[in-house]
Amino acid sequence: MQSPSSEASLRNVTDKIRDVSLSGETNRLVVGVDFGTTYSGVAWGYTGSPSEIHVIQSWPGGVNLTSPKVPSKIAYEKDGIKWGFQIKPFQNCIECFKLCLDPNLRPPDFVSLPNIYAQLQQHEKTVQDVVRDYLQMLYDHTITMLTRSLGQTFVENTKIEFILTCPAVWSDRSKNATLQAAEGTGMAKSCKIRLISEPEAAALYTLKTIRPKNLSANDDSCFVVCDAGGGTVDLISYEILQTEPLQVKESVTGTGELCGSAFLNRRFESFVKERLGSTAYFAMKEKTKIAALKSWEEYVKRVFVDGEDQDVFPIQFPGLPDDEARGIDCGFMTVTREEVQGIFEPVIEEVVRLVDGQITAVQSKGKRVKSILLVGGFGSSEYLFMRLQNKYTDILSTPDNPDVVLQPVDSWTAVVRGAVIRGMETIVQTRKSRYHYGVKYWEYYDENIHSEEHKYWDTTREKWLAENQIKWYIAKGTEMSEDESIAFPFYITFEDHHSRVLVDELVCCQETFPPKCIDSTVKTVCKLRSDLTNVPKSMYTKGRNSKDVEYEGLHFTMEMTVLSASLLFELSVDGVRYGEVTADFAT
Structure with missing residues (x-):
């Protein structure tokens, strides 16, 4: 169901479509696709109404669930392809396959490349085949949703340009592999597909929406965009060339690593294994593990802040027998604030190291960082925001610029929204070569x-x-x-x-x-x-x-x-x- 504001926005778009069809002007639909390691998203806009961006919220298999992202999972069944929310708990599927597109990057410990390749061999598929099939599912659903919102006649007779995002840390070969997979779907039907790096897309959306007042043209200030996602964390620094219309350029060479929020889940699993012991952990039912991971995701990971208002966090482990020594009581495991912090810290420290590197690089050019823009799924973490704020406020803040770390409300969809903006206008004027x-x-x-x-x-x-x-x-x-x-x-x-x-x-x-x-x-x-x-x-x-x-x-x-x-x-x-x-x- 659309919210009242969404319905009003769609009415504005349909009114613009009617006006354009009467005037004979040519406009196009711009679709942003954020193909992520763990989740993917799609947003769209119409060049006749460029200020309105719509994020797809309903997905096949989601029943009544609304979500701005869909799981990046795919399964090859006898009755066809299942993907996203169609894949049920305990169902065998291929996931994290995006990371296989860049073999030069060392995958995280929780991603078993041999297991992924064994599944590919079983289905006689290549990595490129799987990426193409998943993107085809995204494309088909996008056309369905556009048709539902705008009408079949309009969608069939309007050029649709797809802007696909990819990690900035990827090699040129991996970016091209992504592009080729997308070109094997219907995305290239009416317009050439364009790629945009994820942190650049996030920067476009953030700057267009929150318009930080402390950032202005013609001075020595820069801002760092930290796009912290499920698998990768990408950083790029920009300086503003002009504000109306908005134009920016890269200040220093961007950086990034595989250190997204998915690493927190695997550290949590390692913590549980150590707490219970290997024998008990591997004897635990798969349903219990999934329930525990969901409890960790929803009630701890997303809301954790290192404050004194909550010293313990109960996490569901249905079916586990009571064990006072291991902190198990009535199907819940008690985890202390210090233990949760221990799970977070190694990943947080890696993000901090990357931010430090960008700030140092900017300062070496005789410029200063005024703001850090925190976006992405992991970027919406309260604990990550707090850690960056505590570290950099004293270092970077000034009396007229007290708020150094900024976190937009829609940080999880900043990348896909920014991809749509890129299709509407050119904001980034120059970039720094990474090689x-x-x-x-x-x-x-x-x-x-x-x-x-x-x-x-x-x-x-x-x-x-x-x-x-x-x-x-x-x-x-x-x-x-x-x-x-x-x-x-x-x-x-x-x-x-x-x-x-x-x-x-x-x-x-x-x-x-x-x-x-x-x-x-x-x-x-x-x-x-x-x-x-x-x-x-x-x-x-x-x-x-x-x-x-x-x-x-x-x-x-x-x-x-x-x-x-x-x-x-x-x-x-x-x-x-x-x-x-x-x-x-x-x-």
């Missing part, structure tokens, strides 16, 4: 510079060359704009029988000082395939070697644009675009 980016290339061999292992003989040019060298074009921390591209100049020689389809390798490095040639710190981002078959022969230079073999040479440029969570490539010769560049992110 050094460059290309593998060859150059003439010099024994004083190059290693012998990289030396090889070029039969066409009849010269010794050094391979596996790197030309770095983008430095880590470089300010990047979507309106500007980075040019990678190339020179290549062909004999007549050589293919005009080239393969170049884009590489990256996170080290402060990147190496000059390939080593263990350099990672391949993707293989770039450039099709030069349409370049006119007049653009080539000609040469002939000592064996009277004729060859052609071509100078061309590859241009790369860095977006919020993706890369775009184009190829040109003398400023004219020719052919096509495709990026192969496969391993």
Whole structure:
């Protein structure tokens, strides 16, 4: 059921739709999809009424439950796919599969990758297949809800643009894998899918809604966005360029780790195992474990504050026999405030370390942090808010800026709402590159510079060359704009029988000082395939070697644009675009 305010908002949208259809203007629907580790969400808006964002609250299998998020779970049954709230307690399913998209990140202890891959093998699915199937379920339900709200005729005849969120800490390859999975659904039916990083989306929503009065343009102040979710915690710092219309830019390179609220659940399980002993823990019925975890989630984790008003927390363990030594009485386990704090603290400390790193990086640029914006599911935690407030108020507050840590009311849906805002307008003007980016290339061999292992003989040019060298074009921390591209100049020689389809390798490095040639710190981002078959022969230079073999040479440029969570490539010769560049992110 829609709330009165939601119903009024929907009436405003339908009125705008009617007005636009009469005027002949073209608008579109923008759908934000927050594909999360533990929960996912969908929100939508209409460009004809950009201030109104609607979050989907009802889901298949949810009966009368309303929730702004749906579990990121999927099961392959004989009668078809079950997902989200359709998956019942004790039902075998695949979960946390999002983390498999980035194998470079070490998964948390509670995620068993072998178990996930065994389930994939059982159903003859790849990780990409499962992600695609889950996103297809989200897409189908979204279209159903849009049709219910706006009517089938309007939905079928209106362009729908999907903005998909992903962790900022993910590699370019993992972001591309997410995009490819989404493109395998109906999301790309009428508009190209766009990606946005989760903390950037959260920042857009937070700034547009709470408009912190202490933040202004043209000074040295910045704000840190801490997007604390179920699996990942991402941080990015911004400074305001102008307030009307709102425009911001990244201040320093963003950071993040796998240290979300799901870690608290696993620490709670470890605590219970230690309290009961391994034998009793593993003998406990699965129903008892699930009831205990639900009790922990709803009555402790979400509301815990380290205050003196509550010293003990009773947690349901139905069916467990009374045991005074282990604190079990009438189906409840008594957990002290100090014990709950012990479960929280290691995870909280990891978040604090990340915030400290952002503040230090901002200060190293001669700027100061005025506010910390706390968003995400874990970001709505009272204890996390209190810990950050207690630590940073004395450090960052001033008489005219006493409230340093800000926590918007809708922090759990800040990311998905921000994705919709991104589809409506461009607020972030520049971003900081998280890596050094460059290309593998060859150059003439010099024994004083190059290693012998990289030396090889070029039969066409009849010269010794050094391979596996790197030309770095983008430095880590470089300010990047979507309106500007980075040019990678190339020179290549062909004999007549050589293919005009080239393969170049884009590489990256996170080290402060990147190496000059390939080593263990350099990672391949993707293989770039450039099709030069349409370049006119007049653009080539000609040469002939000592064996009277004729060859052609071509100078061309590859241009790369860095977006919020993706890369775009184009190829040109003398400023004219020719052919096509495709990026192969496969391993």
